[in-house]
Amino acid sequence: MSGSFFFIKFILRRIAAAVVIVLGLTAVLFFLQSISHSNPVHAMLGAGATPSAIAAEKVKLGLDHPVFVQYFNYLYGLIHGNLGMSYRTRRPVASDLATYLPATLELAFYSLLLAVVLGLLLGVLSAGEFRGTGVLRAILIAGASTPQFLLAIGGLLIFYGKLNLLPATGRIGIANPPSGPTGFYTIDGILNGNFGVTIDAFKYLLLPSFSVAIGPAVSIGRVLRGSLIEAISLYFVKTANSKGLSRVRVLTVHALRNSLGPALSMTGLQAGLMFAGVVVIEDVFAWPGIGYYTAQSIPSGDFPAIAGVTLVLGVGYVIINTIVDLAQLFADPRLRHLEMANVKTKKPLLGLSANQG
Amino acid sequence: MEDTLVSPPDIQIARGNNEIASVVGLNVWLRRARQESHILKDVDLKIGKGEIVALVGESGSGKSVLGMTLLGLLPKSSRPRIEGEVSILGSKITSISQKELQGLRRHSLSAIFQDPMSSLNPSMKIASQMKEVTKELDRALFALRQVAIKEPESVLGRYPFELSGGQRQRVMIAMALAKEPALIVADEPTTALDVSVQAQILYLIKQLRADFGTGFLFVTHDLGVAAEIADTVVVLLAGRVLEKGPTKEILSFPAHPYTKELIASRLTMDQDQSLRLRTNPKDQFAGFSSDGCPYANRCENALDLCLVEFPGVSMVQDNWTIACHNPSPSPKAVAVEIKTMERRSDLDWNKKVVLEAIAIEKSFQSRTSRSGSRQVLTNVDLTLHQGEVVSLVGESGSGKSTFLRILAGLEKESSGTIIRHDDTMPKMVFQDSGSSLTPWLSVRELLKEALSSKTLSKAEIAKEVEDVAAKVDLSTQVLNSRAASLSGGQRQRVAIARCVISPPSVLLCDEPTSALDASLVAGALNLLLSLSESLEMAMVFVTHDLAVARYVSSRIMVMLGGRVVESGDSNEVCSNPLHPYTRMLLDSLPGERRGNSPQEALGRQPDISGVDNELSAVGCAFANRCPNAIEICRTTTPVATYISSNRYAACHLVKGGTK
Ligand SMILES: Nc1ncnc2c1ncn2[C@@H]1O[C@H](COP(=O)(O)OP(=O)(O)OP(=O)(O)O)[C@@H](O)[C@H]1O
Ligand code: SF4
Ligand code: SF4
Numbered sequence A: 001m002s003g004s005f006f007f008i009k010f011i012l013r014r015i016a017a018a019v020v021i022v023l024g025l026t027a028v029l030f031f032l033q034s035i036s037h038s039n040p041v042h043a044m045l046g047a048g049a050t051p052s053a054i055a056a057e058k059v060k061l062g063l064d065h066p067v068f069v070q071y072f073n074y075l076y077g078l079i080h081g082n083l084g085m086s087y088r089t090r091r092p093v094a095s096d097l098a099t100y101l102p103a104t105l106e107l108a109f110y111s112l113l114l115a116v117v118l119g120l121l122l123g124v125l126s127a128g129e130f131r132g133t134g135v136l137r138a139i140l141i142a143g144a145s146t147p148q149f150l151l152a153i154g155g156l157l158i159f160y161g162k163l164n165l166l167p168a169t170g171r172i173g174i175a176n177p178p179s180g181p182t183g184f185y186t187i188d189g190i191l192n193g194n195f196g197v198t199i200d201a202f203k204y205l206l207l208p209s210f211s212v213a214i215g216p217a218v219s220i221g222r223v224l225r226g227s228l229i230e231a232i233s234l235y236f237v238k239t240a241n242s243k244g245l246s247r248v249r250v251l252t253v254h255a256l257r258n259s260l261g262p263a264l265s266m267t268g269l270q271a272g273l274m275f276a277g278v279v280v281i282e283d284v285f286a287w288p289g290i291g292y293y294t295a296q297s298i299p300s301g302d303f304p305a306i307a308g309v310t311l312v313l314g315v316g317y318v319i320i321n322t323i324v325d326l327a328q329l330f331a332d333p334r335l336r337h338l339e340m341a342n343v344k345t346k347k348p349l350l351g352l353s354a355n356q357g
Numbered sequence B: 001m002e003d004t005l006v007s008p009p010d011i012q013i014a015r016g017n018n019e020i021a022s023v024v025g026l027n028v029w030l031r032r033a034r035q036e037s038h039i040l041k042d043v044d045l046k047i048g049k050g051e052i053v054a055l056v057g058e059s060g061s062g063k064s065v066l067g068m069t070l071l072g073l074l075p076k077s078s079r080p081r082i083e084g085e086v087s088i089l090g091s092k093i094t095s096i097s098q099k100e101l102q103g104l105r106r107h108s109l110s111a112i113f114q115d116p117m118s119s120l121n122p123s124m125k126i127a128s129q130m131k132e133v134t135k136e137l138d139r140a141l142f143a144l145r146q147v148a149i150k151e152p153e154s155v156l157g158r159y160p161f162e163l164s165g166g167q168r169q170r171v172m173i174a175m176a177l178a179k180e181p182a183l184i185v186a187d188e189p190t191t192a193l194d195v196s197v198q199a200q201i202l203y204l205i206k207q208l209r210a211d212f213g214t215g216f217l218f219v220t221h222d223l224g225v226a227a228e229i230a231d232t233v234v235v236l237l238a239g240r241v242l243e244k245g246p247t248k249e250i251l252s253f254p255a256h257p258y259t260k261e262l263i264a265s266r267l268t269m270d271q272d273q274s275l276r277l278r279t280n281p282k283d284q285f286a287g288f289s290s291d292g293c294p295y296a297n298r299c300e301n302a303l304d305l306c307l308v309e310f311p312g313v314s315m316v317q318d319n320w321t322i323a324c325h326n327p328s329p330s331p332k333a334v335a336v337e338i339k340t341m342e343r344r345s346d347l348d349w350n351k352k353v354v355l356e357a358i359a360i361e362k363s364f365q366s367r368t369s370r371s372g373s374r375q376v377l378t379n380v381d382l383t384l385h386q387g388e389v390v391s392l393v394g395e396s397g398s399g400k401s402t403f404l405r406i407l408a409g410l411e412k413e414s415s416g417t418i419i420r421h422d423d424t425m426p427k428m429v430f431q432d433s434g435s436s437l438t439p440w441l442s443v444r445e446l447l448k449e450a451l452s453s454k455t456l457s458k459a460e461i462a463k464e465v466e467d468v469a470a471k472v473d474l475s476t477q478v479l480n481s482r483a484a485s486l487s488g489g490q491r492q493r494v495a496i497a498r499c500v501i502s503p504p505s506v507l508l509c510d511e512p513t514s515a516l517d518a519s520l521v522a523g524a525l526n527l528l529l530s531l532s533e534s535l536e537m538a539m540v541f542v543t544h545d546l547a548v549a550r551y552v553s554s555r556i557m558v559m560l561g562g563r564v565v566e567s568g569d570s571n572e573v574c575s576n577p578l579h580p581y582t583r584m585l586l587d588s589l590p591g592e593r594r595g596n597s598p599q600e601a602l603g604r605q606p607d608i609s610g611v612d613n614e615l616s617a618v619g620c621a622f623a624n625r626c627p628n629a630i631e632i633c634r635t636t637t638p639v640a641t642y643i644s645s646n647r648y649a650a651c652h653l654v655k656g657g658t659k
């Protein structure tokens, strides 16, 4: 049977998973909202609002209906791409998200990239017992055992306060940065031929992404080191050695590819957790992302905003895991073989079933 | 008896300045769990051009460590410390740089490891793995053809998991060969393979050294294999070379007491079935004495001196040396042979039937083919009498273990009937039963646990445990030790004791000895047979070793592709096989010469073209490989033809009646 058929089934299954997650998450959110005492309308209209104004506003927002009906209204809007209006900003949540999301995505992307690169380095170097690995390990592990916000503040004190090498807060120091097409300043700078923007954006990214990445890097590195060491004792690695290949080639071409599975799973897990880290770090660095947006939405009980953010994170999580699983399939031909066979018999194997969270 | 073991080496090797590897005064220490141990002690060794040197010895004797030392591949994590000299093609590998060593491996050294399933990179196509040894496609194809790979182009495009075990090992050999190395270190290259595939691979290796003059260090624990292939044998025990010399002489007239024991404990086709197997009368588990001769604790000839001083090397003949203080045979060393076993022919067919399997079929849902299921057993019958021992033999994948699991009730038959004329369920001893004992429990606790289904008082339980311990010869000291601290042989005994503490009427054994050292196999077989006799327990014995099958059982059933293709009295099956497949299995036994003419002895050429041992889908499953196949074989599946009431074969060429 063809690989593309397998691929389509796989993606369909993941979309189904995303739908289930969205339904579940929104249901939970509505339930929480209904039992909470926050009164967004009060917050919106200010302390002096008359009861009749409040009631009128409630009707306008649809808050006079029972929770059940509100939920269905919300889902109905969702199908039409409508995430509702933010109580606080009084703009559609969708356009708020479009404003804040790119900043978060850019930070998360570089943090993940950094985590993966550092993790690979740590894993390969320490498994290969190369010289100088100890120092790298010590630094990374010390970093990983420090709480993220301390790391961030420490970084600020040294690189901004003492050395004045890096900027403290915000996302960019240049006025009127390009506003598209990707929303990533580092990339838009290049696309618009304005390399100054790219360089400046990297300066702003450096501290926050390091603060987010070090923990996940160590987790990924440890898992990788474990499976590499296991792989090194396997015969096919001995075979590779007996061919007279260089140590680096043996480690990367032979051992690494067969050890990627656990490290990839760990990366998926860490990517999910990383959003939590990003939210905290955005606060420290006043990074204008959805963490920042959420932090402002919570005190004002801005339910549609919170729900929108949650949905984006949930769907993002499914997407990341799908990518990780595809990468795993790519890395291991045996798995590909088995999975393709299993799609036919409708028996999901390993972690690749639809409800994997 | 030793005569059957020895074959003349196929080519005469010119020794002398053709030396490709030399090891002088080699000592190796390795570190594990912060403790350094002295693994190889004063090893001397030379390998000439085109010479095959067999390294034999029991598990843990240091064979693999020596092989890895020659490759310069001792694991870094064990912080190897090496003293002495190892030269390959004149370069001292202990003192050259990492780069030079890699260069040496790239051009002149190769390795083949035991497990064909794990020695190829699972996520790389064969082509890419081949490319790492030779960039030229022609050369890769040539090497693959050399090892009788039928369609090398298509094999290159596959992943290892898409090849059979035999194919993988041949690919491995092709890879080792492609650079035309001076030396190949082969560490048990055939141990994981069926005898038929093993015979092909051994033949291949002999050819290659003749064609290319490649030298081999061939690690094996099987003297039959050594006899088949080696010019020189080196006997290793606890890191010491005890005897070294020409294969033929050593295996015919072993000079060292340990070599004598190794040869004597080998089970051959000539083993008298009415005799117990010879075992070392001294404690098998005595361990090694550290300063003196490592064999001293087990040696019948041992002197006081042996315990404290390792003997110097003395010459027996040219190129033949031993290290022993007192090599002359002592009268005591003669086999202790007890005549107790029943003659096979006396087997009583009138004894009561304990287990019947009628027309058993089994198919598994297939994972990879859409067409659904795969038939693994077809119409298998078995009638088992009280106290009878039946062996199932056949290549891997022939359905032996599945049938056994169905008999044990661990698997459900797809159709057919199992009748147990008894309330007790059969019990099962596995190949690695010994290693699956809960390590932190004491043997006593393990045995009690096996009893727990019964309702007995504490005292009764204690007594049962003592009784069974006495039966399987476990001392009180062993009873109180934890499973983790036992030797391999002791563990296997405990596993057997667990099965017989409440004796079943049928004991099912799946390769119970194939994980044991030769010196322990005899003990385990003696134990199983005496239990079967004293408890009147019937046994079904799955083994790939026909010599073992012939010795332990009264009846042999030969399986191929899920069918029984031949069945009969074990002596008759072995001495006068009816089915061409049985004949091939017998011919494949290493170190067993069936034909007597020199022509046959030399030119026995296993059929390595045999379509990679694939079974034919229609007609006789053996048709692809059968030298006698006729037209009807490819279209019609032969049915069992009886030549007497208990003897049948399923082959179109066998004449006789139906039942
Ligand atoms: N990496 C290692 N570190 C420390 N000790 C080791 C290491 N590898 C092997 N040993 C020890 O060295 C001794 C010899 O082991 P080796 O693997 O060479 O035996 P072997 O003769 O090949 O046995 P087998 O027939 O079971 O393969 C054993 O006592 C083993 O425990
Ligand atoms: S006689 Fe002594 S030296 Fe010779 S094998 Fe026996 S114990 Fe070892
Ligand atoms: S039936 Fe034919 S192919 Fe099968 S073993 Fe007999 S002769 Fe050979």
Ligand SMILES: [Mg+2]
Binding pocket: B063, B064, B065, B187
């Ligand atoms: Mg070994």
